[in-house]
Amino acid sequence: MPAPVTLANLGKSFGATAALTNVTAAIGAGQITGLVGPDGAGKTTLLRLIAGLLMPDKGTLDVLGHAATDRDAVRGDIGYMPQRFGLYEDLTVQENLNLQADLHDLDEAARGERFATLLQFTGLAPFTRRLAGQLSGGMKQKLGLACALLPRPKLLLLDEPSAGVDPASRRELWRIVRTMAGTGVAIVWSTAYLDEAERCDSFLLLDGGRLLASGNPADFTRRLEGRTFLIDLPERQRHRVQREATALPSVADVTIQGRSLRLVLKEGGALPDIAELVGSSTTARPTRPRFEDAFVSLLLAERPPVAAPAIQTTSAPSPDGIAIEARDLTRDFGKFRAVDKVSFTVRPGEIFGLLGPNGAGKSTTFRMLCGLLAPTAGSAHVAGVDLGRARATARERIGYMSQKFSLYGTLSVRDNLDFFSGVYGLAGRRRVSRIAWTIESFGLEAVANLEAGTLPLGFKQRLALGCALLHEPQVLFLDEPTSGVDPLMRREFWSRIGGLADGGVTVLVTSHFMEEAEYCDRLGIVYAGRMIASGSPDAMKQRFVTGDLPEPTLEDAFVGLIREHDAERQGAAAA
Amino acid sequence: MWRRIASLILKEFKMLWKDRKSRMVLVVPPLVQLVLFASAATFEVTDASLGLWIEDRAGPAQELVSRFEASPAFHVVARFDNPHSVQEALDTQKVKAVLHVGQTFSADVAAGRPARVQLLLDGRKSNAALILQSYALGIVESYNLARAGQAAAELNIHPRAWFNPNFDSRWFILPGLTVLLTIVAILLITALSVARERELGTFEQLLVTPLRPMEILVGKTVPALCIGFVEANLIAALACFAYGVPFVGSVVLFNVAIAVFVLSAVGIGLVISSVAKTQQQAILSVFLFLSPAAVLSGFTTPIANMPDWAQALTHLNPIRYMVTLSRGIFLQDISWALAWPQLWPMALIGCVTLGFATWLFSRRLE
Numbered sequence: 001m002p003a004p005v006t007l008a009n010l011g012k013s014f015g016a017t018a019a020l021t022n023v024t025a026a027i028g029a030g031q032i033t034g035l036v037g038p039d040g041a042g043k044t045t046l047l048r049l050i051a052g053l054l055m056p057d058k059g060t061l062d063v064l065g066h067a068a069t070d071r072d073a074v075r076g077d078i079g080y081m082p083q084r085f086g087l088y089e090d091l092t093v094q095e096n097l098n099l100q101a102d103l104h105d106l107d108e109a110a111r112g113e114r115f116a117t118l119l120q121f122t123g124l125a126p127f128t129r130r131l132a133g134q135l136s137g138g139m140k141q142k143l144g145l146a147c148a149l150l151p152r153p154k155l156l157l158l159d160e161p162s163a164g165v166d167p168a169s170r171r172e173l174w175r176i177v178r179t180m181a182g183t184g185v186a187i188v189w190s191t192a193y194l195d196e197a198e199r200c201d202s203f204l205l206l207d208g209g210r211l212l213a214s215g216n217p218a219d220f221t222r223r224l225e226g227r228t229f230l231i232d233l234p235e236r237q238r239h240r241v242q243r244e245a246t247a248l249p250s251v252a253d254v255t256i257q258g259r260s261l262r263l264v265l266k267e268g269g270a271l272p273d274i275a276e277l278v279g280s281s282t283t284a285r286p287t288r289p290r291f292e293d294a295f296v297s298l299l300l301a302e303r304p305p306v307a308a309p310a311i312q313t314t315s316a317p318s319p320d321g322i323a324i325e326a327r328d329l330t331r332d333f334g335k336f337r338a339v340d341k342v343s344f345t346v347r348p349g350e351i352f353g354l355l356g357p358n359g360a361g362k363s364t365t366f367r368m369l370c371g372l373l374a375p376t377a378g379s380a381h382v383a384g385v386d387l388g389r390a391r392a393t394a395r396e397r398i399g400y401m402s403q404k405f406s407l408y409g410t411l412s413v414r415d416n417l418d419f420f421s422g423v424y425g426l427a428g429r430r431r432v433s434r435i436a437w438t439i440e441s442f443g444l445e446a447v448a449n450l451e452a453g454t455l456p457l458g459f460k461q462r463l464a465l466g467c468a469l470l471h472e473p474q475v476l477f478l479d480e481p482t483s484g485v486d487p488l489m490r491r492e493f494w495s496r497i498g499g500l501a502d503g504g505v506t507v508l509v510t511s512h513f514m515e516e517a518e519y520c521d522r523l524g525i526v527y528a529g530r531m532i533a534s535g536s537p538d539a540m541k542q543r544f545v546t547g548d549l550p551e552p553t554l555e556d557a558f559v560g561l562i563r564e565h566d567a568e569r570q571g572a573a574a575a
Numbered sequence: 576m577w578r579r580i581a582s583l584i585l586k587e588f589k590m591l592w593k594d595r596k597s598r599m600v601l602v603v604p605p606l607v608q609l610v611l612f613a614s615a616a617t618f619e620v621t622d623a624s625l626g627l628w629i630e631d632r633a634g635p636a637q638e639l640v641s642r643f644e645a646s647p648a649f650h651v652v653a654r655f656d657n658p659h660s661v662q663e664a665l666d667t668q669k670v671k672a673v674l675h676v677g678q679t680f681s682a683d684v685a686a687g688r689p690a691r692v693q694l695l696l697d698g699r700k701s702n703a704a705l706i707l708q709s710y711a712l713g714i715v716e717s718y719n720l721a722r723a724g725q726a727a728a729e730l731n732i733h734p735r736a737w738f739n740p741n742f743d744s745r746w747f748i749l750p751g752l753t754v755l756l757t758i759v760a761i762l763l764i765t766a767l768s769v770a771r772e773r774e775l776g777t778f779e780q781l782l783v784t785p786l787r788p789m790e791i792l793v794g795k796t797v798p799a800l801c802i803g804f805v806e807a808n809l810i811a812a813l814a815c816f817a818y819g820v821p822f823v824g825s826v827v828l829f830n831v832a833i834a835v836f837v838l839s840a841v842g843i844g845l846v847i848s849s850v851a852k853t854q855q856q857a858i859l860s861v862f863l864f865l866s867p868a869a870v871l872s873g874f875t876t877p878i879a880n881m882p883d884w885a886q887a888l889t890h891l892n893p894i895r896y897m898v899t900l901s902r903g904i905f906l907q908d909i910s911w912a913l914a915w916p917q918l919w920p921m922a923l924i925g926c927v928t929l930g931f932a933t934w935l936f937s938r939r940l941e
Contacts, residue, residue, distance in 0.1 A: 370783050371782075371783060372779060372782055372783060392785050392787055393785075395783055395784060395785045396785045398783065400779075400780065400783040402776055402779065402780070404775075404776040405776075406775065406776035406777050406779060406780045407777065407780070408586070408590060408775075408777060409775070410590055410593045410594050411586070411589055411590060411593065415586070415589055418582070418585075419582055419583075419585070419586045420784070421582075422578060422579060422581065422582025422583075422585070422586075423579045423582050423583060423781070423784045423785070423786050424579075424784055424785060425578060425579055425785060427578060451593075477783075
């Protein structure tokens with residue numbers, strides 16, 4: 001039987017931008033094919049081409065035995081779930097299903113049986129009368145999936161189904177899709193989470209519109225067998241050691257993973273002298289290579305990394321030994337309590353992560369701490385200032401960078417720096433020297449006079465961080481700073497953040513990315529408006545070590561914590 | 576504080592300058608509308624198609640008919656001999672009016688009895704019909720005077736219109752249009768500027784800087800004020816030099832009035848932009864405000880003709896005052912004392928809208 005989807009030399013451009021160039025691949029039946037890559041890699045374009053929503057410019061595309069120009073014949077056999085929730089938020093779960101059934105001309109008899117199966121399958125049966133808009137992120141995705149599965153498609157296209165979904169729901173989604181694959185459906189699952197690639201039967205790795213690699217994920221990571229190690233480190237030196245290790249000639253990649261350092265050697269590279277590097281007696285433990293390691297070594301072969309110089313800031317550490325303090329922070333939106341009595345403290349120079357799925361209340365907490373939102377109750381102190389009393393003073397001491405590029409795209413890099421230095425009240429010599437410092441330490445000389453909006457993503461991110469640091473803030477707020485960027489950019493970014501933390505700058509990060517969370521010194525897990533746990537990533541993982549799971553991931557810990565919390569609440573409700 | 580505001584103002588100007596779309600919004604639509612209104616919008620009626628239904632061939636009747644034929648207001652396109660064809664011509668809009676002279680007209684004139692002619696008008700276009708009616712009355716009157724001879728000529732009325740001696744409708748429209756085009760540009764700029772920043776995410780970035788809501792408002796107001804000045808003066812200059820509208824009043828008074836007017840408009844724009852979440856919402860809200868505000872401004876139809884409740888509403892509308900002022904300054908050279916009753920309500924409206932915008936801005940942060 002021929003593959004359900006084959007593409008040869010496929011190309012698609014939008015105006016002058018090439019979204020896909022020369023992609024050749026096949027997608028097999030009964031398999032989950034991971035479409036993996038950072039934002040802007042071309043994942044959605046490829047899915048839309050396969051779904052018949054776009055026409056290719058070049059090459060051939062064969063779907064279920066029909067060419068791209070002849071897609072109507074097979075439209076009924078393709079299930080497509082777009083990235084954004086593509087259902088009607090003002091209809092109930094059942095009404096959404098009915099509507100989809102009507103659109104697909106399902107008759108009454110088939111309908112009843114299909115609904116029952118899918119509702120049971122997705123665990124949505126108790127919620128049929130709830131409005132779709134009031135479902136949690138994970139449940140929305142399950143409903144989207146149920147609707148896509150309604151007409152029994154032979155090919156199922158899922159565009160980032162797990163983005164922003166809590167890990168427990170993510171596992172549910174995988175279970176459902178895995179079962180579907182067992183019935184012979186060909187499934188394409190696009191994702192920016194590299195760890196998901198390892199769960200797929202095969203993968204297509206896209207970068208900048210090109211197919212960088214494809215095949216079986218186990219074969220892909222096997223190339224790095226024997227080249228990946230973990231080194232345990234004393235807590236305060238991790239960023240320094242990381243920088244020094246990155247500079248070693250035999251080392252390809254160094255990342256921080258909890259309290260350890262993860263080392264990937266170059267092909268044929270020898271393990272460096274760990275004792276000399278760390279300065280104490282510790283050994284390197286071999287560890288299993290990950291998909292990300294293989295992706296990074298591929299990328300490194302193509303573009304050598306830009307060395308991110310350590311950033312020296314002169315911002316004074318907070319005097320009282322507490323940089324951020326949240327005390328019983330609470331926020332209501334109408335009747336809905338988004339954040340319920342969240343309390344935590346962050347020490348100067350610490351990187352603290354607020355981790356949680358979309359809609360759990362982490363962004364609301366974050367916005368209250370950087371003064372964008374006033375709390376309903378409770379108090380927040382940042383850099384020694386009570387946000388309730390002296391918000392403007394506090395703002396002079398904090399820097400803020402959001403996930404979206406939020407600088408002025410039509411202004412040049414230099415105009416942006418001029419503007420932000422001005423609104424932060426910098427003047428005279430200090431202003432000139434801070435702008436010069438930013439341009440130099442972020443490598444922006446070559447692009448200083450270009451429009452910021454036209455820069456590549458990596459430069460935009462450097463500029464955004466540069467603008468946030470102009471006034472030498474004591475506390476830096478980062479809102480999902482590296483979600484969806486490629487792993488090299490993420491490394492560059494976090495090495496800068498590490499340097500800042502070593503210099504005494506306190507960093508508060510929100511994320512739903514487990515990979516970002518690994519860079520934090522401590523984490524607070526936010527779930528259903530409460531902080532259900534806090535501690536170092538290692539300590540969290542440690543709690544969930546079992547015989548079956550000797551090395552639990554952060555996601556395992558996350559899922560475990562949420563389960564414990566839910567069980568506790570149910571227990572409390574029953575009592 | 577002033578340094579922060581100055582940075583913000585400088586940034587606003589840079590962005591306006593660099594963004595081709597904003598520059599277009601400021602220049603092209605006002606120019607196009609100015610040309611359109613100046614050339615196409617006119618209240619005068621010339622060359623109206625006239626039908627004749629003349630049942631009297633004698634001298635006096637023919638003399639009246641020839642006066643109609645000679646008038647620049649009318650252009651004879653058809654002659655009829657029965658009511659049916661008259662009806663059909665009016666129904667199908669072949670003619671806008673029909674002059675009917677009955678069989679006894681000349682005999683009545685000769686006998687010194689009151690003679691009657693009938694003018695049939697297409698009332699579907701009531702404004703044009705009214706104007707044609709007054710033209711026809713004028714012709715009939717001059718005919719009467721000529722028939723009556725010297726004795727009646729002593730009562731001859733020579734109307735003279737002050738400030739617009741030739742009743743040139745451009746003189747009436749363009750001073751008002753200057754006001755309207757200025758407010759459209761100002762509302763769009765202020766309403767869009769915050770909404771755009773909100774959409775792009777830069778607004779949050781602004782809010783985490785030490786800039787206070789009040790400072791952001793000042794930073795957004797000053798550029799709009801400057802643009803309002805340039806826009807109003809430019810359109811006024813074009814109206815004078817390209818279309819010959821006189822500007823007899825004080826340039827200083829005009830600009831003082833424009834400043835007060837623009838401030839009240841900026842307040843409205845900022846209120847819209849603090850409520851609108853997207854640029855689309857902002858644009859829609861601007862037009863939702865503008866269309867009734869234009870009607871209730873006296874720009875095209877006199878406020879005195881409106882029902883009482885509508886007249887009361889016009890007092891809340893800054894455009895109303897500025898249109899009055901603009902006409903007064905262009906055509907009449909009104910004094911500061913005469914301008915004052917128009918200036919203070921605008922200033923009051925400005926204070927209220929700007930204050931409301933400030934309140935909304937700080938409240939949205941809570």
